[in-house]
Amino acid sequence: MQQDQYVTVASEGVHETEVNRSRFRCALAPVADEEQAQAFLARVRRQHPTASHHCWAYVLGTDAAIQRSGDDGEPGGTAGAPMLQMLTRREIRYAAAVVSRWFGGTKLGAGGLIRAYSGAVGEALDTLGTVTRRRHRLVTVTVDHQRAGRLENDLRAAGRTVREVRYDALVAIDLGVPETELDAFRSWLADASAGTASVTLGGEAYESGGTHHRA
Numbered sequence: 001m002q003q004d005q006y007v008t009v010a011s012e013g014v015h016e017t018e019v020n021r022s023r024f025r026c027a028l029a030p031v032a033d034e035e036q037a038q039a040f041l042a043r044v045r046r047q048h049p050t051a052s053h054h055c056w057a058y059v060l061g062t063d064a065a066i067q068r069s070g071d072d073g074e075p076g077g078t079a080g081a082p083m084l085q086m087l088t089r090r091e092i093r094y095a096a097a098v099v100s101r102w103f104g105g106t107k108l109g110a111g112g113l114i115r116a117y118s119g120a121v122g123e124a125l126d127t128l129g130t131v132t133r134r135r136h137r138l139v140t141v142t143v144d145h146q147r148a149g150r151l152e153n154d155l156r157a158a159g160r161t162v163r164e165v166r167y168d169a170l171v172a173i174d175l176g177v178p179e180t181e182l183d184a185f186r187s188w189l190a191d192a193s194a195g196t197a198s199v200t201l202g203g204e205a206y207e208s209g210g211t212h213h214r215a
Contacts (some may be wrong), residue, residue, distance in 0.1 A: 003208075056070050090130070
């Protein structure tokens with residue numbers, strides 16, 4: 001079932017931790033599908049060929065319908081699964097995590113590995129931040145040239161994200177509006193344009209809100 005919003009990683013990034021002389025480098029990236037997730041994993045492997053392991057996990061779908069993970073040679077269930085649990089516990093979607101480990105000479109045991117791999121993902125999420133994406137209906141507002149400039153300014157002042165402005169016989173302003181706000185938006189637009197602007201509804205897209213960092 002499609003959700004009205006989801007949380008994902010703010011951007012691709014890396015955070016590194018150390019546990020008993022073993023290095024754990026967590027790379028996070030937003031991904032749209034399994035192909036992107038696997039490509040991200042392959043890129044990390046190429047960039048760090050000296051790592052002992054490249055364990056991974058990803059979650060796709062606003063409802064987390066697709067969940068995959070891999071231990072890459074670590075004891076079964078001690079790496080990929082804890083990483084995946086951290087992503088799902090934080091309700092992260094459309095994201096991939098790859099933790100590369102350089103063995104430091106001290107065995108951590110099953111419990112130590114679970115804490116190290118899940119902790120690496122958790123700390124990376126805290127450091128790199130997350131972003132909420134809300135489902136919007138794409139709309140095109142059409143208005144005459146005389147009112148276009150002021151209307152565009154009013155839209156921005158009202159907190160709307162203008163995606164594109166196209167000039168032809170009339171001016172077309174593309175933006176996204178949350179589905180639940182469409183009726184209110186139509187009323188606002190009628191007042192702002194003295195009834196001269198028209199609205200055409202398009203498809204749907206997810207728009208980003210602000211970036212969140214845990215305290």
